[in-house]
Amino acid sequence: MDNVIVATRSHTHEAGASEEHAHVALPQHRHHFETEQQQREAGTFGMWLFLLTEIMFFGGLFMSYLLYRNWYHDAFVVASNQLSIKLGAFNTAVLIGSGFFMALGVWAAEVRKKGLLVLFLVLTTLLGLVFLGVKYDEYHEKWEKHHIPGAHFDVSEFVNPHAYGIKEEPLAPDMAQKTQVFFSLYFAMTGMHALHMIIGIVLLGWLTYRAHRGDFSSGYVAPIENFGLYWHFVDIVWLFLFPLLYLINRHPGS
């Protein structure tokens, strides 16, 4: 009998009907889970399985970057140096701040402080929007300089950098064309990252509304916690994008 779970207080519906406290299905303890911990663990496990598929998705992009950076190293160096470290570092700090407020939001939900939870969710959203605003500015600059890969791509800054006051070695025309590979990967990687943030901000709006309604301040934390996992995962992707795209090509020898 030692491997059999038996409720010491009867929970069967027949008995429950006659008990003073009828069976209440709490959102943090649905009837098909034995305990609240079990439901929570199942939720966390499921969320992590989803995040593993996301690791594989972004992993493919990182793999392409790794390979093409080795193949077209000179083109990647000069194209990468077109990005602003100042804006990249600022955005990294903004995103870390956003993740920090998200983490505090999970804490506020745990200790059932509704006002703080709403405040932290709003701050998370605001910093996320600041990040996207800076990203828009960076994209716009690329658009104006014709650095978007395609028929209108302009290699003149790469074949004749000194005419533009850029201290880089000029590239041969065929290698200069390969800067398009860098920008393709740049837009694919930061664009997919930004898309994840846009989806996250939409979800944050919905969660803020529900938090304001009081859904998450009576012990039901799972949606906030699992969304937090998603938001931190998107942060982590950026923690790798920033050094790979902005930083590691400052010194062409490396």
Added chain:
Amino acid sequence: MSEFHDPANVVNPEHADHHIITPKTYILVFATLLAFTGITVGAAFIDLGILNPVVALGIACFKAVIVILFFMHVKYQSKLVKMTVGAGFFTFIVLITMTLTDYVSRAWGLW
């Protein structure tokens, strides 16, 4: 779980006590992340040769690990969740390595 007669402890095998991480920990992690962002930007402007990408990626990995352990609570999760996270990153590294061995060995000796 006094609610159940469960001597084999099927319901909560990990004894995973629910742990609430305090804001103090979060502030420490936040400060560490900002500090290492500064360090990685500074390191990019020093010519370290082949070590530039190594340092940048090393710092990125360190930052990712503390985000995973504290912001994502993995340090306080059950072994099941820890194994899941570890298995994911391990599989990712295996895939990268196998893809690279293919590309590196295609033109072996022809360069």
